[in-house]
Amino acid sequence: MPDEDVVELIMNDHREVERLFEALRTRPADRPLLMPQLASLLIAHSRAEESEVYPVARDEAGETEEVAHSQEEHEQADALLGELSKLDPASAEFDSKLEELIEGVTHHVEEEESTVLPGMRERLSDARRAELAQAFSEARAAHLGDQPGGETREELVQKAQNLGVAGAGSMSKDEVKEQLPRP
Template identity: 60%
Template sequence: MSGDVVDLIMQDHREVERLFDKLKNFPDTRALGTPVLSALLIAHSRAEESEVYPAAKDEGGDTEEVAHSQEEHTKAEQMLAKLVAADPESAKYVELLDQLEEAVRHHVEEEETTVLPHMQEHLDEQRRMELGEAFAASRAAHLGERPGEATKEELQWQAHNVGLAGASSMGKAELAKKLKAKAA
């Protein structure tokens, strides 16, 4: 599946919203639905971080919004790890689901009103199609990954996206720590 990267990202956003609604309204789907939500959010985030955000930042000049979006990804991944570890039948799960949903909905709203329109304005259709193909391939490659399992290369993309200096000389643990601190 490829196409305009903006359309592909928005399709994922609608699917994530659908999954949140299902997990909230049909508690019996949580045990199987939570890993699906996790897989989609992680794959989507990794694809944006490696393929979309660098282009939005470097080609579209969207430095501040990309940095902010990257920080939101980091926070959401931390929240997602807690949700995945929670008992789907517990009150804590519901609390974590609500917090994650609120954070993701906020991120989606900001991205759809700033980053994506900016990309439509500053990147031509051919470039958005190229990014769509790269996004789709990256997303497919990352399906099945779990929160907190980013590779050093993925952490370096995240560091680039937030403008973290000296990332290439840091180890994986130090990168993860600095990114977490930046997102806090």
């Protein structure tokens, strides 16, 4: 079996998120069961990208602006997941927030699949992408079940670095949080 490719793993997660979005739209009665699945997948996927993929995409594939933009979109998705977790899945407000999340994540996926991922395919060797696939898979597995807003200081520092915030490594957790965009 050939080595896995981090680009393919990321795109597989994107397809699963799209499947969950469709189910959330068409099966409202199943939302209490589907939302935890969606939140778990989105958060684990985002954290793995932020810790393992984005630093390499930025430093080795030259995708600096795209990584910063993608990090901002992750912040927005995390905030919306947090808001959705507090709403009644049968409410009109939930419908509205869900559509906002779907729109934002769909936009993010389209951008990532048209800029960052092709850049990684072009500029990183097959072996490097296989190495990243392993790191991404391990980080993703470690974060399954995480909830919005539950990042460690180290995870927040990585987000800030992905955004290009200078000196984040010497800041306290609260100081780093202040440097992150607020949706």
